[in-house]
Protein backbone atom coordinates (compact mmCIF):
# COMPACT_ATOMS: atom_id res chain seq x y z
CA UNK A 1 0.00 0.00 0.00
CA UNK A 2 1.18 3.43 -0.85
CA UNK A 3 1.33 5.88 1.99
CA UNK A 4 0.07 9.29 1.12
CA UNK A 5 3.16 11.35 0.98
CA UNK A 6 3.26 14.87 2.19
CA UNK A 7 4.56 17.63 0.00
CA UNK A 8 7.24 19.59 1.69
CA UNK A 9 5.93 23.06 2.37
CA UNK A 10 7.98 25.59 0.44
CA UNK A 11 10.18 27.34 2.90
CA UNK A 12 9.68 31.06 3.46
CA UNK A 13 12.10 32.82 1.14
CA UNK A 14 15.00 34.01 3.23
CA UNK A 15 16.11 36.49 0.64
CA UNK A 16 14.08 38.72 -1.64
CA UNK A 17 14.36 37.86 -5.36
CA UNK A 18 16.79 40.72 -5.97
CA UNK A 19 18.96 39.71 -3.03
CA UNK A 20 19.07 36.16 -4.32
CA UNK A 21 20.15 37.50 -7.67
CA UNK A 22 22.95 39.38 -5.93
CA UNK A 23 23.97 36.32 -3.98
CA UNK A 24 24.09 34.35 -7.21
CA UNK A 25 26.31 37.02 -8.67
CA UNK A 26 28.77 36.65 -5.80
CA UNK A 27 28.76 32.86 -6.08
CA UNK A 28 29.25 33.14 -9.82
CA UNK A 29 32.10 35.56 -9.27
CA UNK A 30 33.77 33.18 -6.80
CA UNK A 31 33.32 30.23 -9.19
CA UNK A 32 34.71 32.16 -12.13
CA UNK A 33 37.69 33.30 -10.07
CA UNK A 34 38.29 29.69 -9.09
CA UNK A 35 37.99 28.48 -12.67
CA UNK A 36 40.25 31.22 -13.95
CA UNK A 37 42.76 30.56 -11.18
CA UNK A 38 42.95 26.96 -12.41
CA UNK A 39 43.87 28.17 -15.89
CA UNK A 40 46.50 30.57 -14.65
CA UNK A 41 49.92 29.32 -15.64
CA UNK A 42 52.71 29.23 -13.09
CA UNK A 43 54.62 32.45 -12.52
CA UNK A 44 51.65 34.73 -13.39
CA UNK A 45 50.01 36.80 -10.61
CA UNK A 46 46.75 35.43 -9.19
CA UNK A 47 43.35 36.47 -10.55
CA UNK A 48 42.20 38.26 -7.38
CA UNK A 49 45.52 40.07 -7.09
CA UNK A 50 45.19 41.24 -10.69
CA UNK A 51 41.65 42.45 -10.19
CA UNK A 52 42.72 44.21 -7.00
CA UNK A 53 45.51 45.93 -8.89
CA UNK A 54 43.04 47.43 -11.37
CA UNK A 55 40.43 48.33 -8.78
CA UNK A 56 41.53 51.98 -8.19
CA UNK A 57 41.30 52.70 -11.92
CA UNK A 58 37.95 50.93 -12.27
CA UNK A 59 36.65 52.85 -9.25
CA UNK A 60 37.56 56.08 -11.00
CA UNK A 61 35.58 54.98 -14.02
CA UNK A 62 32.67 53.96 -11.86
CA UNK A 63 32.69 57.39 -10.23
CA UNK A 64 32.25 58.87 -13.69
CA UNK A 65 29.24 56.57 -14.26
CA UNK A 66 27.70 57.90 -11.06
CA UNK A 67 28.48 61.50 -11.99
CA UNK A 68 26.84 61.00 -15.40
CA UNK A 69 23.80 59.40 -13.79
CA UNK A 70 23.39 62.26 -11.29
CA UNK A 71 23.75 64.94 -13.90
CA UNK A 72 21.53 63.26 -16.51
CA UNK A 73 18.88 62.69 -13.84
CA UNK A 74 19.02 66.34 -12.76
CA UNK A 75 18.77 67.65 -16.32
CA UNK A 76 16.12 65.11 -17.29
CA UNK A 77 13.99 65.88 -14.25
CA UNK A 78 14.32 69.64 -14.62
CA UNK A 79 13.25 69.43 -18.27
CA UNK A 80 10.73 66.61 -17.87
CA UNK A 81 8.55 68.25 -15.20
CA UNK A 82 7.62 71.32 -17.29
CA UNK A 83 7.27 69.09 -20.36
CA UNK A 84 4.82 66.87 -18.48
CA UNK A 85 2.84 69.86 -17.27
CA UNK A 86 2.64 71.15 -20.86
CA UNK A 87 1.07 67.83 -21.81
CA UNK A 88 -2.09 68.80 -19.90
CA UNK A 89 -2.09 72.40 -21.14
CA UNK A 90 -5.36 73.83 -22.43
CA UNK A 91 -3.52 75.28 -25.44
CA UNK A 92 -3.66 72.66 -28.21
CA UNK A 93 -0.30 73.54 -29.85
CA UNK A 94 1.54 73.37 -26.53
CA UNK A 95 -0.20 70.14 -25.56
CA UNK A 96 0.41 68.56 -28.96
CA UNK A 97 4.01 69.73 -29.17
CA UNK A 98 4.96 68.46 -25.74
CA UNK A 99 3.17 65.19 -26.43
CA UNK A 100 5.19 64.73 -29.62
CA UNK A 101 8.53 65.56 -27.96
CA UNK A 102 7.74 63.15 -25.15
CA UNK A 103 6.74 60.29 -27.43
CA UNK A 104 9.70 60.90 -29.73
CA UNK A 105 12.36 60.65 -27.02
CA UNK A 106 10.56 57.95 -25.08
CA UNK A 107 10.50 55.64 -28.06
CA UNK A 108 13.99 56.23 -29.42
CA UNK A 109 16.76 53.78 -28.54
CA UNK A 110 19.03 55.35 -25.92
CA UNK A 111 22.12 54.43 -27.88
CA UNK A 112 20.88 56.22 -31.00
CA UNK A 113 20.21 59.35 -28.95
CA UNK A 114 23.73 59.09 -27.54
CA UNK A 115 25.26 58.92 -31.01
CA UNK A 116 23.20 61.88 -32.16
CA UNK A 117 24.34 64.00 -29.24
CA UNK A 118 27.98 63.05 -29.83
CA UNK A 119 27.68 64.06 -33.48
CA UNK A 120 25.47 67.12 -33.22
CA UNK A 121 26.85 68.90 -30.16
CA UNK A 122 29.99 70.93 -30.83
CA UNK A 123 33.24 69.84 -29.19
CA UNK A 124 33.81 73.38 -27.95
CA UNK A 125 31.82 76.56 -27.46
CA UNK A 126 32.79 80.19 -27.55
CA UNK A 127 31.59 81.94 -24.40
CA UNK A 128 32.43 85.66 -24.50
CA UNK A 129 35.70 85.10 -26.28
CA UNK A 130 36.73 82.08 -24.23
CA UNK A 131 36.93 78.76 -25.99
CA UNK A 132 35.37 76.23 -23.65
CA UNK A 133 35.76 72.62 -24.70
CA UNK A 134 32.86 70.24 -24.18
CA UNK A 135 34.22 66.85 -23.14
CA UNK A 136 32.63 63.69 -24.50
CA UNK A 137 31.18 62.66 -21.15
CA UNK A 138 29.19 65.89 -20.95
CA UNK A 139 27.78 65.31 -24.42
CA UNK A 140 26.80 61.76 -23.56
CA UNK A 141 25.20 63.02 -20.34
CA UNK A 142 23.01 65.30 -22.42
CA UNK A 143 22.22 62.33 -24.64
CA UNK A 144 21.09 60.22 -21.69
CA UNK A 145 19.08 63.04 -20.16
CA UNK A 146 16.79 63.15 -23.22
CA UNK A 147 15.08 59.80 -22.60
CA UNK A 148 15.06 60.57 -18.86
CA UNK A 149 13.24 63.82 -19.66
CA UNK A 150 10.67 62.01 -21.79
CA UNK A 151 10.04 59.34 -19.16
CA UNK A 152 9.78 62.00 -16.48
CA UNK A 153 7.26 63.89 -18.61
CA UNK A 154 5.08 60.79 -18.80
CA UNK A 155 5.43 60.24 -15.05
CA UNK A 156 4.23 63.78 -14.38
CA UNK A 157 1.33 63.51 -16.81
CA UNK A 158 0.27 60.16 -15.38
CA UNK A 159 0.50 61.42 -11.80
CA UNK A 160 -1.59 64.51 -12.58
CA UNK A 161 -4.22 62.38 -14.27
CA UNK A 162 -4.32 59.98 -11.35
CA UNK A 163 -5.53 62.73 -8.99
CA UNK A 164 -9.31 62.34 -8.65
CA UNK A 165 -11.40 64.82 -10.66
CA UNK A 166 -13.12 65.82 -7.41
CA UNK A 167 -9.96 67.69 -6.39
CA UNK A 168 -10.18 69.92 -9.46
CA UNK A 169 -13.90 70.36 -9.00
CA UNK A 170 -13.68 71.30 -5.34
CA UNK A 171 -10.88 73.77 -6.05
CA UNK A 172 -12.82 75.22 -8.97
CA UNK A 173 -15.84 75.71 -6.74
CA UNK A 174 -13.60 77.62 -4.31
CA UNK A 175 -12.64 79.98 -7.14
CA UNK A 176 -8.99 78.92 -7.44
CA UNK A 177 -7.47 79.68 -10.84
CA UNK A 178 -6.24 76.78 -12.98
CA UNK A 179 -2.65 77.72 -12.27
CA UNK A 180 -3.26 77.84 -8.52
CA UNK A 181 -5.04 74.48 -8.61
CA UNK A 182 -2.11 72.91 -10.41
CA UNK A 183 0.64 74.34 -8.21
CA UNK A 184 -1.05 74.39 -4.83
CA UNK A 185 -3.34 71.38 -4.95
CA UNK A 186 -2.54 68.91 -7.71
CA UNK A 187 1.27 68.89 -8.03
CA UNK A 188 1.99 68.66 -4.28
CA UNK A 189 -0.10 65.48 -4.25
CA UNK A 190 1.80 64.19 -7.28
CA UNK A 191 5.23 64.45 -5.64
CA UNK A 192 4.51 61.58 -3.29
CA UNK A 193 3.10 59.38 -6.02
CA UNK A 194 5.99 60.08 -8.32
CA UNK A 195 8.85 59.44 -5.93
CA UNK A 196 9.02 55.62 -6.24
CA UNK A 197 8.81 55.54 -10.07
CA UNK A 198 11.28 58.43 -10.19
CA UNK A 199 13.80 56.40 -8.14
CA UNK A 200 13.14 53.46 -10.39
CA UNK A 201 13.92 55.63 -13.40
CA UNK A 202 17.18 56.63 -11.75
CA UNK A 203 18.17 52.98 -11.26
CA UNK A 204 17.41 52.24 -14.92
CA UNK A 205 19.46 55.26 -15.99
CA UNK A 206 22.41 54.18 -13.84
CA UNK A 207 22.60 50.72 -15.34
CA UNK A 208 22.37 52.34 -18.79
CA UNK A 209 25.43 54.57 -18.26
CA UNK A 210 27.90 51.94 -19.62
CA UNK A 211 26.34 52.74 -23.02
CA UNK A 212 28.65 55.76 -22.95
CA UNK A 213 31.61 53.43 -23.48
CA UNK A 214 30.36 52.84 -27.02
CA UNK A 215 30.88 56.53 -27.79
CA UNK A 216 34.32 56.56 -26.19
CA UNK A 217 33.74 57.92 -22.71
CA UNK A 218 36.27 56.59 -20.17
CA UNK A 219 33.75 55.20 -17.72
CA UNK A 220 33.95 51.88 -15.88
CA UNK A 221 33.09 49.70 -18.87
CA UNK A 222 35.68 51.32 -21.12
CA UNK A 223 38.36 51.06 -18.44
CA UNK A 224 37.54 47.40 -17.79
CA UNK A 225 38.05 46.70 -21.46
CA UNK A 226 41.32 48.66 -21.44
CA UNK A 227 42.54 46.73 -18.42
CA UNK A 228 41.70 43.44 -20.07
CA UNK A 229 43.47 44.49 -23.25
CA UNK A 230 46.64 45.38 -21.39
CA UNK A 231 46.60 42.13 -19.38
CA UNK A 232 45.90 40.05 -22.51
CA UNK A 233 44.79 37.06 -20.45
CA UNK A 234 41.63 35.31 -21.62
CA UNK A 235 40.87 33.72 -18.25
CA UNK A 236 40.46 37.23 -16.74
CA UNK A 237 37.53 38.11 -19.00
CA UNK A 238 34.68 36.49 -17.08
CA UNK A 239 35.72 37.43 -13.51
CA UNK A 240 36.52 41.01 -14.53
CA UNK A 241 33.12 41.69 -16.12
CA UNK A 242 31.37 39.96 -13.22
CA UNK A 243 33.29 42.28 -10.91
CA UNK A 244 31.88 45.25 -12.83
CA UNK A 245 28.36 43.79 -12.71
CA UNK A 246 28.69 43.36 -8.96
CA UNK A 247 29.70 47.00 -8.56
CA UNK A 248 26.51 48.14 -10.31
CA UNK A 249 24.47 45.71 -8.28
CA UNK A 250 25.85 46.94 -4.97
CA UNK A 251 25.03 50.51 -5.98
CA UNK A 252 21.55 49.92 -7.41
CA UNK A 253 20.19 47.28 -5.05
CA UNK A 254 19.68 49.63 -2.06
CA UNK A 255 17.85 52.03 -4.38
CA UNK A 256 15.54 49.24 -5.49
CA UNK A 257 14.92 48.28 -1.86
CA UNK A 258 14.19 51.86 -0.86
CA UNK A 259 11.79 52.19 -3.80
CA UNK A 260 9.90 49.09 -2.70
CA UNK A 261 9.76 50.29 0.89
CA UNK A 262 8.36 53.66 -0.20
CA UNK A 263 5.78 52.01 -2.44
CA UNK A 264 4.63 49.87 0.45
CA UNK A 265 4.48 52.83 2.78
CA UNK A 266 2.41 54.92 0.38
CA UNK A 267 0.11 52.02 -0.45
CA UNK A 268 -0.89 51.64 3.20
CA UNK A 269 -2.07 55.25 3.52
CA UNK B 270 -42.16 90.74 -3.98
CA UNK B 271 -38.39 91.07 -3.84
CA UNK B 272 -36.11 89.65 -6.51
CA UNK B 273 -35.12 86.03 -5.73
CA UNK B 274 -31.46 85.39 -4.92
CA UNK B 275 -31.31 82.61 -7.52
CA UNK B 276 -33.53 82.62 -10.58
CA UNK B 277 -33.27 79.60 -12.86
CA UNK B 278 -35.27 79.88 -16.07
CA UNK B 279 -35.85 77.09 -18.54
CA UNK B 280 -32.30 75.71 -18.56
CA UNK B 281 -31.24 72.95 -20.92
CA UNK B 282 -28.08 70.91 -20.83
CA UNK B 283 -26.92 67.96 -22.92
CA UNK B 284 -23.88 65.75 -22.59
CA UNK B 285 -23.00 64.25 -25.97
CA UNK B 286 -26.54 64.55 -27.37
CA UNK B 287 -28.15 63.12 -24.24
CA UNK B 288 -30.32 65.80 -22.71
CA UNK B 289 -29.81 65.78 -18.95
CA UNK B 290 -31.70 68.97 -18.12
CA UNK B 291 -34.74 69.68 -20.28
CA UNK B 292 -36.13 72.99 -19.18
CA UNK B 293 -35.82 73.50 -15.46
CA UNK B 294 -37.03 76.65 -13.73
CA UNK B 295 -37.00 77.57 -10.07
CA UNK B 296 -36.63 80.57 -7.83
CA UNK B 297 -34.84 80.58 -4.53
CA UNK B 298 -35.41 83.55 -2.25
CA UNK B 299 -32.77 84.89 0.11
CA UNK B 300 -32.74 82.79 3.26
CA UNK B 301 -34.83 80.06 1.70
CA UNK B 302 -33.94 76.38 1.86
CA UNK B 303 -34.97 74.23 -1.07
CA UNK B 304 -34.50 70.49 -1.34
CA UNK B 305 -34.20 68.70 -4.66
CA UNK B 306 -35.05 65.02 -4.70
CA UNK B 307 -35.31 62.54 -7.52
CA UNK B 308 -34.05 59.25 -8.87
CA UNK B 309 -30.41 58.66 -9.76
CA UNK B 310 -29.42 60.17 -13.09
CA UNK B 311 -32.27 62.66 -13.14
CA UNK B 312 -29.86 65.59 -13.34
CA UNK B 313 -29.81 66.84 -9.77
CA UNK B 314 -26.02 67.17 -9.55
CA UNK B 315 -25.87 68.76 -12.98
CA UNK B 316 -28.43 71.34 -11.89
CA UNK B 317 -26.33 72.34 -8.86
CA UNK B 318 -23.14 72.44 -10.95
CA UNK B 319 -24.80 74.83 -13.38
CA UNK B 320 -25.56 77.28 -10.59
CA UNK B 321 -21.86 77.90 -9.83
CA UNK B 322 -20.78 77.55 -13.47
CA UNK B 323 -18.88 74.30 -13.04
CA UNK B 324 -21.02 73.13 -15.97
CA UNK B 325 -22.00 75.53 -18.78
CA UNK B 326 -25.64 75.43 -19.89
CA UNK B 327 -26.82 75.19 -23.49
CA UNK B 328 -29.97 77.29 -23.19
CA UNK B 329 -31.87 79.31 -20.61
CA UNK B 330 -30.69 81.60 -17.88
CA UNK B 331 -29.45 81.46 -14.32
CA UNK B 332 -29.19 84.69 -12.38
CA UNK B 333 -27.48 84.66 -9.00
CA UNK B 334 -27.73 87.87 -7.00
CA UNK B 335 -28.25 89.91 -10.14
CA UNK B 336 -25.40 88.23 -12.06
CA UNK B 337 -26.10 86.21 -15.20
CA UNK B 338 -24.08 83.03 -14.58
CA UNK B 339 -23.63 82.12 -18.22
CA UNK B 340 -22.61 85.51 -19.46
CA UNK B 341 -19.27 84.92 -21.22
CA UNK B 342 -17.91 88.02 -19.49
CA UNK B 343 -18.87 86.66 -16.08
CA UNK B 344 -16.30 87.07 -13.34
CA UNK B 345 -16.21 83.47 -12.13
CA UNK B 346 -14.32 84.42 -9.01
CA UNK B 347 -17.04 86.88 -8.03
CA UNK B 348 -19.72 84.24 -8.60
CA UNK B 349 -17.96 81.42 -6.81
CA UNK B 350 -17.15 83.41 -3.71
CA UNK B 351 -20.90 83.96 -3.42
CA UNK B 352 -21.82 80.33 -4.02
CA UNK B 353 -20.31 77.62 -1.83
CA UNK B 354 -20.57 73.96 -2.74
CA UNK B 355 -20.18 70.74 -0.76
CA UNK B 356 -19.81 67.40 -2.51
CA UNK B 357 -20.75 63.82 -1.78
CA UNK B 358 -17.10 62.73 -1.72
CA UNK B 359 -15.94 65.64 0.54
CA UNK B 360 -12.97 66.33 -1.79
CA UNK B 361 -10.80 67.77 0.95
CA UNK B 362 -7.20 68.45 -0.03
CA UNK B 363 -5.42 65.45 1.51
CA UNK B 364 -2.00 67.12 1.81
CA UNK B 365 -3.34 69.95 3.98
CA UNK B 366 -4.58 69.88 7.56
CA UNK B 367 -8.20 70.62 8.40
CA UNK B 368 -7.31 74.19 9.34
CA UNK B 369 -5.26 74.70 6.16
CA UNK B 370 -8.12 73.31 4.07
CA UNK B 371 -10.43 75.92 5.55
CA UNK B 372 -7.91 78.76 5.24
CA UNK B 373 -6.56 78.15 1.75
CA UNK B 374 -9.17 79.77 -0.46
CA UNK B 375 -9.69 82.99 1.55
CA UNK B 376 -5.91 83.47 1.80
CA UNK B 377 -4.94 82.63 -1.78
CA UNK B 378 -8.07 83.46 -3.75
CA UNK B 379 -9.47 86.41 -1.83
CA UNK B 380 -6.00 87.51 -0.64
CA UNK B 381 -7.34 88.20 2.82
CA UNK B 382 -5.10 88.73 5.80
CA UNK B 383 -3.80 85.42 7.09
CA UNK B 384 -4.31 86.20 10.78
CA UNK B 385 -7.90 87.29 10.24
CA UNK B 386 -8.62 84.21 8.13
CA UNK B 387 -7.10 81.93 10.74
CA UNK B 388 -9.29 83.36 13.47
CA UNK B 389 -12.33 82.93 11.27
CA UNK B 390 -11.32 79.41 10.24
CA UNK B 391 -10.87 78.34 13.86
CA UNK B 392 -14.31 79.75 14.60
CA UNK B 393 -15.85 77.78 11.74
CA UNK B 394 -14.16 74.55 12.82
CA UNK B 395 -15.59 75.10 16.27
CA UNK B 396 -18.98 75.79 14.77
CA UNK B 397 -19.04 72.41 13.01
CA UNK B 398 -17.95 70.84 16.32
CA UNK B 399 -14.46 69.82 15.32
CA UNK B 400 -12.49 71.72 17.90
CA UNK B 401 -9.19 69.97 18.48
CA UNK B 402 -9.05 68.53 14.95
CA UNK B 403 -7.49 71.65 13.41
CA UNK B 404 -4.15 70.00 12.71
CA UNK B 405 -5.49 66.60 11.64
CA UNK B 406 -5.11 65.57 8.03
CA UNK B 407 -8.25 64.47 6.14
CA UNK B 408 -6.97 60.87 6.13
CA UNK B 409 -7.09 60.90 9.92
CA UNK B 410 -10.73 62.01 10.10
CA UNK B 411 -13.95 60.01 9.77
CA UNK B 412 -16.22 60.61 6.79
CA UNK B 413 -18.60 62.72 8.84
CA UNK B 414 -15.75 64.79 10.23
CA UNK B 415 -14.29 65.30 6.76
CA UNK B 416 -17.65 66.41 5.45
CA UNK B 417 -17.95 68.95 8.25
CA UNK B 418 -14.50 70.29 7.42
CA UNK B 419 -15.69 70.59 3.82
CA UNK B 420 -18.68 72.62 5.00
CA UNK B 421 -16.40 74.87 7.05
CA UNK B 422 -14.06 75.24 4.05
CA UNK B 423 -16.95 76.45 1.93
CA UNK B 424 -18.22 78.80 4.62
CA UNK B 425 -14.80 80.39 4.97
CA UNK B 426 -15.43 82.16 1.66
CA UNK B 427 -18.45 83.81 3.32
CA UNK B 428 -20.87 82.76 0.57
CA UNK B 429 -24.45 83.90 0.23
CA UNK B 430 -25.69 80.55 -1.05
CA UNK B 431 -24.67 77.00 -0.19
CA UNK B 432 -25.14 74.07 -2.54
CA UNK B 433 -25.15 70.60 -0.98
CA UNK B 434 -24.95 67.63 -3.33
CA UNK B 435 -25.94 64.43 -1.51
CA UNK B 436 -23.48 65.28 1.22
CA UNK B 437 -24.54 62.40 3.46
CA UNK B 438 -24.79 59.71 0.78
CA UNK B 439 -21.31 58.33 1.44
CA UNK B 440 -21.63 58.33 5.23
CA UNK B 441 -22.69 55.66 7.68
CA UNK B 442 -25.93 56.32 9.56
CA UNK B 443 -24.13 57.33 12.76
CA UNK B 444 -22.29 60.21 11.18
CA UNK B 445 -25.14 61.35 8.93
CA UNK B 446 -26.75 63.02 11.95
CA UNK B 447 -23.80 65.22 12.82
CA UNK B 448 -23.54 66.51 9.24
CA UNK B 449 -27.28 67.15 8.99
CA UNK B 450 -27.10 69.01 12.28
CA UNK B 451 -24.43 71.32 10.87
CA UNK B 452 -26.56 72.04 7.82
CA UNK B 453 -29.67 72.59 9.91
CA UNK B 454 -27.88 75.16 12.06
CA UNK B 455 -26.77 76.99 8.95
CA UNK B 456 -30.30 77.02 7.57
CA UNK B 457 -31.65 78.33 10.86
CA UNK B 458 -29.16 81.18 10.73
CA UNK B 459 -30.69 82.25 7.45
CA UNK B 460 -28.23 80.81 4.91
CA UNK B 461 -29.79 80.28 1.51
CA UNK B 462 -29.42 76.59 0.66
CA UNK B 463 -30.04 74.30 -2.30
CA UNK B 464 -29.88 70.76 -1.01
CA UNK B 465 -29.89 67.59 -3.08
CA UNK B 466 -30.67 64.75 -0.71
CA UNK B 467 -32.12 61.32 -0.25
CA UNK B 468 -32.88 61.98 3.43
CA UNK B 469 -36.63 62.51 3.18
CA UNK B 470 -37.16 63.10 6.88
CA UNK B 471 -34.53 65.81 6.80
CA UNK B 472 -36.02 67.41 3.68
CA UNK B 473 -39.46 67.44 5.26
CA UNK B 474 -38.16 69.20 8.36
CA UNK B 475 -35.79 71.68 6.86
CA UNK B 476 -37.05 72.62 3.40
CA UNK B 477 -39.23 75.57 2.63
CA UNK B 478 -39.87 74.05 -0.77
CA UNK B 479 -39.27 70.59 -2.23
CA UNK B 480 -38.65 69.87 -5.91
CA UNK B 481 -38.95 66.43 -7.45
CA UNK B 482 -36.95 65.95 -10.66
CA UNK B 483 -37.09 63.08 -13.09
CA UNK B 484 -35.42 62.80 -16.49
CA UNK B 485 -34.34 66.41 -16.54
CA UNK B 486 -37.61 68.10 -15.66
CA UNK B 487 -39.30 69.18 -12.46
CA UNK B 488 -42.26 66.86 -12.15
CA UNK B 489 -43.77 68.33 -9.04
CA UNK B 490 -42.93 70.81 -6.31
CA UNK B 491 -44.42 72.41 -3.26
CA UNK B 492 -44.02 73.07 0.43
CA UNK B 493 -42.96 69.86 2.19
CA UNK B 494 -46.21 69.22 4.03
CA UNK B 495 -48.29 69.19 0.86
CA UNK B 496 -45.56 67.59 -1.20
CA UNK B 497 -45.01 64.57 1.04
CA UNK B 498 -48.62 63.93 1.96
CA UNK B 499 -50.43 64.87 -1.21
CA UNK B 500 -48.19 64.17 -4.19
CA UNK B 501 -50.35 64.09 -7.30
CA UNK B 502 -48.08 62.88 -10.06
CA UNK B 503 -47.77 59.07 -10.31
CA UNK B 504 -43.99 59.31 -10.82
CA UNK B 505 -43.59 61.27 -7.60
CA UNK B 506 -45.79 58.83 -5.73
CA UNK B 507 -43.89 55.87 -6.99
CA UNK B 508 -40.55 57.44 -6.03
CA UNK B 509 -41.79 58.38 -2.56
CA UNK B 510 -43.27 54.94 -1.94
CA UNK B 511 -39.93 53.35 -2.84
CA UNK B 512 -37.85 55.54 -0.64
CA UNK B 513 -40.04 56.04 2.44
Ligand SMILES: Nc1ncnc2c1ncn2[C@@H]1O[C@H](COP(=O)(O)OP(=O)(O)OP(=O)(O)O)[C@@H](O)[C@H]1O
Pocket residue numbers: 284285289307308309310311312313314315316435
Ligand atom coordinates in the same frame (compact mmCIF):
# COMPACT_ATOMS: atom_id res chain seq x y z
N1 LIG C 1 -19.53 65.45 -17.30
C1 LIG C 1 -20.43 64.60 -17.82
N2 LIG C 1 -20.25 64.05 -19.03
C2 LIG C 1 -21.15 63.20 -19.58
N3 LIG C 1 -22.28 62.83 -18.97
C3 LIG C 1 -22.54 63.33 -17.74
C4 LIG C 1 -21.63 64.24 -17.11
N4 LIG C 1 -22.15 64.58 -15.92
C5 LIG C 1 -23.32 63.91 -15.81
N5 LIG C 1 -23.56 63.16 -16.90
C6 LIG C 1 -24.76 62.34 -17.13
O1 LIG C 1 -25.88 63.12 -16.88
C7 LIG C 1 -26.91 62.36 -16.25
C8 LIG C 1 -27.36 63.07 -15.00
O2 LIG C 1 -26.30 63.10 -14.07
P1 LIG C 1 -26.38 63.74 -12.64
O3 LIG C 1 -25.11 63.46 -11.97
O4 LIG C 1 -26.80 65.16 -12.77
O5 LIG C 1 -27.56 62.91 -11.99
P2 LIG C 1 -28.02 62.88 -10.47
O6 LIG C 1 -29.46 63.17 -10.48
O7 LIG C 1 -27.15 63.74 -9.64
O8 LIG C 1 -27.83 61.37 -10.10
P3 LIG C 1 -27.27 60.73 -8.72
O9 LIG C 1 -28.45 60.67 -7.79
O10 LIG C 1 -26.83 59.37 -9.14
O11 LIG C 1 -26.16 61.58 -8.23
C9 LIG C 1 -26.32 60.99 -15.97
O12 LIG C 1 -26.85 60.11 -16.92
C10 LIG C 1 -24.84 61.17 -16.17
O13 LIG C 1 -24.29 60.02 -16.71
Ligand SMILES: [Mg+2]
Pocket residue numbers: 313314315434435
Ligand atom coordinates in the same frame (compact mmCIF):
# COMPACT_ATOMS: atom_id res chain seq x y z
MG1 LIG D 1 -25.62 63.38 -8.17
